[in-house]
Amino acid sequence: MKILVVGGAGYLGGSVTDLLMRTNHELLVYDVLLYEDFYRKKVPFVLGDVRDYAALKKHLAWADAVVWLAAIVGDPACAIRESLTQAVNRDSVRWLRENFSGPIVFMSTCSVYGANTEVLDETSALNPLSLYARTKVEAENILAGSNAVCFRLGTLFGVSDEFARQRFDLVVNTLVMRAVYHGRISVFGGSQFRPLLHVRDVAPAIVRALETQARGIYNLHYDNYKIIDIVKTIENHFPDLKVETTAEQFEDKRNYSVSSAKAKKDLGFAPAVSLDLGIRELKQLLEEKRIKNTFFTRFSNYEHLRHLLAEHPSPLGRELKLEI
Numbered sequence: 001m002k003i004l005v006v007g008g009a010g011y012l013g014g015s016v017t018d019l020l021m022r023t024n025h026e027l028l029v030y031d032v033l034l035y036e037d038f039y040r041k042k043v044p045f046v047l048g049d050v051r052d053y054a055a056l057k058k059h060l061a062w063a064d065a066v067v068w069l070a071a072i073v074g075d076p077a078c079a080i081r082e083s084l085t086q087a088v089n090r091d092s093v094r095w096l097r098e099n100f101s102g103p104i105v106f107m108s109t110c111s112v113y114g115a116n117t118e119v120l121d122e123t124s125a126l127n128p129l130s131l132y133a134r135t136k137v138e139a140e141n142i143l144a145g146s147n148a149v150c151f152r153l154g155t156l157f158g159v160s161d162e163f164a165r166q167r168f169d170l171v172v173n174t175l176v177m178r179a180v181y182h183g184r185i186s187v188f189g190g191s192q193f194r195p196l197l198h199v200r201d202v203a204p205a206i207v208r209a210l211e212t213q214a215r216g217i218y219n220l221h222y223d224n225y226k227i228i229d230i231v232k233t234i235e236n237h238f239p240d241l242k243v244e245t246t247a248e249q250f251e252d253k254r255n256y257s258v259s260s261a262k263a264k265k266d267l268g269f270a271p272a273v274s275l276d277l278g279i280r281e282l283k284q285l286l287e288e289k290r291i292k293n294t295f296f297t298r299f300s301n302y303e304h305l306r307h308l309l310a311e312h313p314s315p316l317g318r319e320l321k322l323e324i
Contacts, residue, residue, distance in 0.1 A: 001210065002026045004063035006050060007070030009039055012107070012156065012199055014164025016067065017043055019203035025210075030059055031070070034308070035165045035298050050092040057099060065103040065210055068096065071136075074169060075111075076302035078132035080309060089135035094142050104148035105209050107202075108136045110195050110219060112152060113256040119224070121259045122152070122217045129253055140217065149214045151205060154195035154221030154258065158278035159285055161200075166291060169300040172196065172230060172275065176282040177294050179234055184242045190228030192255040195221035198273035208267045222271040224257035230275070237279055 008017050008029035020027050021043060029039070032049045039045045048055045050070045060066070071089050072078050078085040096104065113120050114127030128134045140150050157172035168177050171194060178185050197220055205220055225233075228245070235241050263269035285291065297303040 002028070002062055002064045003067060003210065004028050004030060004059050004065070005067045005069065006030045006056075007068065008043075009033055009036060009045075009164070010069060011160050011164050011167045012202060013069050014041075014161035015200040016069065016203045016206055017041060018161050019207055020067075023207060028059060028062065030056065035304060040163045051087055053095055053099075060096075060100045063100075063102065065105070066096065066100060067105045067206055067210075068093070069107050071107065072301070072305070073132070074301045075130040075132045076169075077305050078130065078135065080302070080305055082131060085131055085135055089132070090138045090142070093139040097142050097146055097148075102147060103210060103213060104143065104146065105206050106139065106143055106148055106150045108140055108150045108152045108217070109133065110152045110154050110221065110256065110258050111254060112137050112140075113258065115253055115255045117255075119257045119259050120219075122219060122262055147215065149209045150217045151202070151209075151263075152217065152219045152258075153202060154197035154219075156197055156199045156202075157275070157282075158198040158200065158273060159281050166285070166294075166299055167301070168294050169302060171227065172234075172278060173282060175231060175234055176279055177286060179238045179241050180283060180286040181294065183238070183240060184244065185231055185234070186244045186246070187228055187231055188246055190226060190231065190245060192227055193224050193257045194227065194230075194254075195219075195224050195256070195258045196230075196275060197221045197271060198278050201271040201273055205263065205267060205269050208269070212267065214267060218263040218267065218269075219258045219260045220263055220269060220271075221258055221260050222273070222275070225275065233275055234279055236276070237283055 003025050007013055009031035028044045030046045030048050072085045111133040112126045112128050114129040126137055128137050157170055168174050175185055231243055297307045
């Protein structure tokens, strides 16, 4: 199978391409390199923007299947410029639906559930609280009834691969980074739930979906954790860690737990990397100083995009001079 991985050079794309490289499938990565200066993997690569439909269409003609990872990701980053978020997260998906009839594996998010006290499955009511979540709901609706599977991912954590940019704007990654460099963590409230998923556990589900021609919507997560319980797990790795708690609630209103029973039943989804192991590998990465400056803007979707928008009129595909 010829697989086009759109957005394959990012945090999630690193582990996805690693696994696909070990299969018998033929692989092509298409990415604008928003967070990178060049692509370092030994994989066929095309530098391109998802808004450049003429360029993308040539590669769709080559592909038997598409893995669509491209997106402006996260509530803060999406809020910077609404027109950009809609163009990348929604409009490009509509174009994909209209121009490709083969299998599509699309990454959505459990953020579409917003705030809910019940354990939520794929039939539960949606409550998107941000532009990011709304564009993912819109994209899911666009793909409904097509040859597509949509994965609603839990909050990712951990180390993706050898080359991909690490993210320090995700809850587990950020808390471990603060534990390593500051020896202190502040917790606001802490009672809100998050479904967590190690970044490397997404790729097996993608491969399984491609090889079984799965369709529809699936939640993917490892387990549901309260923020305070994430902190307590981190404490096990840092005996001298100081934890400051306050009743003041964090501005992020999301609070939800999910079930991945459908994916386990239909796809044999079996997430293998625990929160404990993910914390351990992040701790090792940081203590070995393999990342020189964790506060560099490229490790945060919001900070990096904000910086680029201040410098470039069209930061995504600036080499293409596309309008936003």
